[in-house]
Amino acid sequence: MNKIHVKNLTKVFGSNPKEGVKRLHKGQTKEQILKETGMTVGVNNASFEVKPGEFFVLMGLSGSGKSTLIRLINRLIEPTDGEVLIDGQDITKMNKNDLMQTRRKKLSMVFQKFALFPHRTVLENVAYGLEVQGVEKGIREEKAQKAIEDVGLKGYENSYPDQLSGGMQQRVGLARALANDSDILLMDEAFSALDPIIRKEMQDELLQLQSKLGKTILFITHDLDEALKLGDRIAIMKNGEIVQIGTAEEILENPANEYVYNFVEDVDRSKVLMASNIMKKPDVITTWKDGPRVAMKKMEDAGLSSIFVVDKDKNLKGILTIDAAIKAYKENKWVEDVLESDFHTTAPTTPLSELIGLAAESKYPIAVVEENKLVGIIVRVSILSGLVLGKEQSEGMKE
Amino acid sequence: MNYFTLPLEDWTNDFVYDWLIPVMGGFFDSVSSMISFFINGVADLFLMIPAEIIALLFVLLAWKLAGKGIAIFTLIGTLYLGSVNLWEDAMLTLAVVVVATFFSIIIGLPLGILTAKYTVLDKIVRPILDFMQTLPSFVYLIPAILLFGLGEVPAVISTFVFATPPAVRMTTLAIKQVPEDMVEAARAFGSTSWQMLVKVQLPVAIPTIMAGVNQTIMLALSMAVIASMIGAPGLGSTVLAGISSVNVGLGLVGGLGIVVLAIILDRITQGLGNKNKK
Numbered sequence: 001m002n003k004i005h006v007k008n009l010t011k012v013f014g015s016n017p018k019e020g021v022k023r024l025h026k027g028q029t030k031e032q033i034l035k036e037t038g039m040t041v042g043v044n045n046a047s048f049e050v051k052p053g054e055f056f057v058l059m060g061l062s063g064s065g066k067s068t069l070i071r072l073i074n075r076l077i078e079p080t081d082g083e084v085l086i087d088g089q090d091i092t093k094m095n096k097n098d099l100m101q102t103r104r105k106k107l108s109m110v111f112q113k114f115a116l117f118p119h120r121t122v123l124e125n126v127a128y129g130l131e132v133q134g135v136e137k138g139i140r141e142e143k144a145q146k147a148i149e150d151v152g153l154k155g156y157e158n159s160y161p162d163q164l165s166g167g168m169q170q171r172v173g174l175a176r177a178l179a180n181d182s183d184i185l186l187m188d189e190a191f192s193a194l195d196p197i198i199r200k201e202m203q204d205e206l207l208q209l210q211s212k213l214g215k216t217i218l219f220i221t222h223d224l225d226e227a228l229k230l231g232d233r234i235a236i237m238k239n240g241e242i243v244q245i246g247t248a249e250e251i252l253e254n255p256a257n258e259y260v261y262n263f264v265e266d267v268d269r270s271k272v273l274m275a276s277n278i279m280k281k282p283d284v285i286t287t288w289k290d291g292p293r294v295a296m297k298k299m300e301d302a303g304l305s306s307i308f309v310v311d312k313d314k315n316l317k318g319i320l321t322i323d324a325a326i327k328a329y330k331e332n333k334w335v336e337d338v339l340e341s342d343f344h345t346t347a348p349t350t351p352l353s354e355l356i357g358l359a360a361e362s363k364y365p366i367a368v369v370e371e372n373k374l375v376g377i378i379v380r381v382s383i384l385s386g387l388v389l390g391k392e393q394s395e396g397m398k399e
Numbered sequence: 400m401n402y403f404t405l406p407l408e409d410w411t412n413d414f415v416y417d418w419l420i421p422v423m424g425g426f427f428d429s430v431s432s433m434i435s436f437f438i439n440g441v442a443d444l445f446l447m448i449p450a451e452i453i454a455l456l457f458v459l460l461a462w463k464l465a466g467k468g469i470a471i472f473t474l475i476g477t478l479y480l481g482s483v484n485l486w487e488d489a490m491l492t493l494a495v496v497v498v499a500t501f502f503s504i505i506i507g508l509p510l511g512i513l514t515a516k517y518t519v520l521d522k523i524v525r526p527i528l529d530f531m532q533t534l535p536s537f538v539y540l541i542p543a544i545l546l547f548g549l550g551e552v553p554a555v556i557s558t559f560v561f562a563t564p565p566a567v568r569m570t571t572l573a574i575k576q577v578p579e580d581m582v583e584a585a586r587a588f589g590s591t592s593w594q595m596l597v598k599v600q601l602p603v604a605i606p607t608i609m610a611g612v613n614q615t616i617m618l619a620l621s622m623a624v625i626a627s628m629i630g631a632p633g634l635g636s637t638v639l640a641g642i643s644s645v646n647v648g649l650g651l652v653g654g655l656g657i658v659v660l661a662i663i664l665d666r667i668t669q670g671l672g673n674k675n676k677k
Contacts, residue, residue, distance in 0.1 A: 076583050104589030115580035119602040129588040132598070180588065 001088055003184055003216040004050040004073065009082035011068055011240075014039025017080040030239055042068040044240040045082070050216055052183070055207075057219045057231030065240035066220045070188050073218065074107045075099055086184070104133050108177035112189035114169045116161040122148065122172050123157040129180040140179075147179035148172075150209065167198035174206070178213070187219045191226065203229060224263060228252075228272050236260055248272050275355060276348035278386035279368045279376030282308055292328040292335055295320055306364055308374055309339055316374040319343050319364055345369045348376070352386055359383050415542060427546045434498070434552045442494035442551075450486050454478075457663060464670030472666075476659035485634060485656045492633030492660065495551060495623040496616060499558035503615045507563045508608065511570025512596065521571065528564040536561055536622060540629050554623060554631030562619040569611020573604035609672030616668055620661050634660065 012020030012033075020039045023032075030041040043065045050056040060066040071077040073084050075091055084091045086106055094102060108129065116125050124131075126147050130140035148157060151171040161169055170190060177185055191199045203226065210217060221227050227234045228248040235245045236259075244256035252272055255261035290298075299307050299322050306321045318339030328338045343364040346355060358366055359380045368376040445453065454477035462470035480489045514521040539560055543553035577600045585599045601608075627635025634656045641650030 071583075074587055076586055100589045100591065102589075103587060107587070109584070109587040111580050111584055113580050115578070115584035117581060117584075117599055117603070119605075128585075128598075132585075132588060132590045132594050176588075186587075 001052075002049040002085070003052045003054070003087065004056075004218060005083075005085040005088075006046055006048050006069075006073070007083040007085070009046045009069070009072055009084060010044055010080050011042040011065075011072055011077060012039050012080045013042055021081045041240050042077075043072060046237075046240075046242050047082075048235050048242060048245055050184075050218055052216055053210075053214050055210055055217045055219065055230055055232045057221060057227040057234045058237060059221055059224060059227040059231075059234055060237030061222055064237040066222075066237050067188055068240075069237070070109075070186050070218060070220050074103055074109060074186060104129065104180070104182075106182050107184050107186055108180045108182045109186040109188065110170070110173045110177045110190040112192055114161070114166075114173045114193075116169055116172055116176075118161055121158050121160055122153065122164070122175075125161065125172055126175045126179045128176060143181070144175070144179045147175040150178055150213075151175045152205070165198075167194050167202065170194060170202065174209075178209075178215075183216055185215050185217045185219075187217060189220050189222065192221065192223070199226075206230070236263065249274075249277070273352040273386050274348065275346050275350045275352070275366075275368050275378060276376070278352065278382045279348070279378045280382060282310075282367075282374055282377045290335065292325045292333070292338075295335060296322065296325045296329065299325070308365075308367055308377065309335060310374050314373045316345070316367060316369055316372060319367075343367060346378070352383065355383055415545065420545060431547045431552045434547075434555055435550075438494055438498045438551050438555055441498055442491055445490040445494055446487060450477075450481060453490075454481075457667075460667050461663065461670075464673075465666040466670075469663075469666045469670075473663050476663055479659055480656055483652045483656065485637065485653065488632070488634045488637055488653075489656055489660055491551075491631075492620070492623050492635065492657075495554050495558060495626070495631055495633060496619045496664070499555045499562055499619045499623070500612075500616050502555070502559045503563040503566050503619065504612060507566025507611075507615065508570050511567040511608075511611075512574060512601075514567065515571045515574035524567065528567055531560050532564045536625055540626070544629050549630035551631050553629050554626035557626055557629075558619050558622040561622040562615045565614035565618065566611050569614065570604070570608050573607030573611070574600050576607060577603045606672050609668065613665060613668040613672060616664050617661065620657070620664060624657055 010021055010024065011017075012024075014020060014037065016037070017039065020033055020037065020041060023037070024041065024044060028036075030044065033039055033041055046065075046069055048056070058066045058069060068077055072079045073086075073091070075084075079092050082092070086102060089098075089102070091099065091102055117128065120128070123141060123144055127140045127144035130143060135143075145157065148154060151174050153168060153171050153175065156164065156168065161172065164172065170193075173190070177187075191202050194202060206217075207230065209215075219227075219230055221230075231248060233245060233247055234251055235242045236251065236256075237243065238259050244251055244260050246254075249272065251260060252264050255264055295307060295309075299305065304322075306319050309317045309320050311317055317336065318341050320335055320339055324338040324340065325335070327333075328335060342362075343366070344358045344362050345367045346358065346369070348368055348370055355366060355378060359378070365380075366378040367374055368378060454474070457477060458470050458473045461473040480486050510524065514524050536557060540553065540557055543557050547553040547556060581599055581603060582595065585595045590598065623631060623633060624635035624638065627633060627639050634653055637653030637656070638650055641647070641653055
């Protein structure tokens with residue numbers, strides 16, 4: 001079951017929101033409605049699902065409705081139309097008490113400007129969610145303490161928020177959300193107010209925390225790099241509508257429309273493209289049974305000076321250079337006796353940025369290996385073309 | 400401009416003399432005796448405690464809340480009040496201020512919280528507060544005498560009327576000024592309205608609320624002086640005696656006494672507000 005399932009969610013701000021929804025159904029645009037009725041469409045017919053343990057990023061520029069959308073999910077803003085299922089329960093139809101319980105037990109939120117309580121210590125801030133639930137002081141402080149340690153703020157329990165730096169304050173915000181033990185974290189531009197270096201640090205730590213704690217995260221950002229780095233899947237919003245949902249790759253490779261295309265155009269591809277995107281099929285290999293003569297012939301045909309050697313199950317055995325093949329032929333040896341192994345291997349998911357260094361220091365292609373099986377090779381030229389052109393074109397070049 | 404005659408004067412007099420006093424007289428009498436009991440108790444307490452102890456208490460409070468300079472001023476000020484033989488008057492004025500402020504706060508603060516929450520109530524309360532603040536105080540001193548007689552009771556009532564608005568207004572402002580994201584955070588973690596109020600809004604709003612309380616005390620003090628004209632005892636009566644006998648010296652002595660008391664009360668309550676800020 002999906003953790004969060006948003007169905008046709010719509011928010012119209014103004015005097016008669018239902019009328020606004022009707023007009024949207026009739027096909028009127030946001031601009032027409034604003035002009036004719038003075039009402040603002042905040043979110044228009046948004047639908048998406050977030051799976052358990054997924055890191056889902058909502059990305060859009062300011063005014064795209066992303067902050068409204070995240071507040072519709074815990075009803076800090078009342079939705080006008082549509083459904084929000086949290087663990088299958090429609091939060092839009094809950095009464096006051098059920099809503100409060102859902103907020104307490106299932107949804108925790110982290111805010112852009114931290115929104116810490118200035119009159120409370122770090123420990124009291126972090127324990128707030130448990131405190132309003134009526135959890136006994138000893139227990140809630142123990143849990144808060146653990147959350148504080150999780151975010152690396154041990155020793156600051158008795159400080160006040162204004163004694164901490166921005167990055168540390170947001171750690172408190174994160175700890176406050178974690179202390180509640182809810183499965184879902186709603187993060188509203190949580191790192192946008194931080195310096196770039198602190199920000200990167202927090203992103204890395206959040207990823208670690210997520211893999212450790214298995215939270216489902218709905219993360220909002222206006223920063224595409226952040227979205228690509230963090231998101232298992234990304235939804236791009238424009239003008240209150242979701243224009244595309246997909247993995248980082250899907251969005252980069254197949255932008256749904258010009259808006260998305262313009263967005264992703266300037267992305268630093270080295271951080272997004274992975275080894276599997278730019279690797280070539282290792283179509284020239286010698287099986288374990290081939291002798292040096294066959295290998296030499298294959299290398300000659302393909303214009304190569306070395307070739308990877310695998311066994312019949314495609315397990316990588318080593319690399320055979322043309323010199324070694326000639327030597328083996330002359331001295332009547334088996335290929336396996338003259339194999340070399342001073343080449344680099346990498347996993348299919350390694351980002352392009354990490355391959356650049358590897359490629360520079362090796363005279364052989366990089367072997368892409370998955371469970372010890374050779375799945376592809378990367379030559380220097382693919383890395384360069386991948387950097388410049390992106391995946392589609394570099395694949396085209398290979399043909 | 401005289402297109403029609405509005406007999407507001409007659410209506411008011413009819414209302415007061417034909418209904419308010421004969422019908423509600425009993426009610427006002429009991430209110431009067433309650434307030435009288437209250438204020439006499441406070442005044443007796445202040446007069447019972449030796450002046451030195453109260454003065455020392457003031458100095459310590461000033462030192463704790465407002466710093467060394469104000470503590471020294473408080474010491475000199477209290478010595479002044481004693482040396483011009485105004486200590487008793489100062490304590491009687493203080494009693495009126497304390498009782499009026501007490502009522503202003505126990506009514507003004509909750510009202511301010513409610514008006515911050517309910518816009519409709521705010522729309523009703525706001526013009527009433529305007530009325531209370533701008534209507535010349537003598538206008539309600541007259542009915543206060545009619546209803547409560549002369550003395551400290553109408554003084555407390557009219558002081559209450561004059562001093563309550565800032566308590567209400569500043570509380571409303573303070574609650575509304577609590578940053579939206581803190582309120583959102585409190586809601587997002589599933590706080591009830593009451594939890595939100597006592598755990599987040601009030602603590603964050605305290606410095607501004609204290610500024611309102613400070614204003615209430617200052618206004619109460621200024622009104623307590625004016626109220627001496629309807630027979631309230633205290634520093635105001637000394638000033639009034641100075642005015643009516645054209646005794647410039649006596650007027651100055653009483654006037655300085657009021658200033659001294661005002662500064663001491665102001666700095667101490669301000670210090671209280673600032674202390675809450677941290």
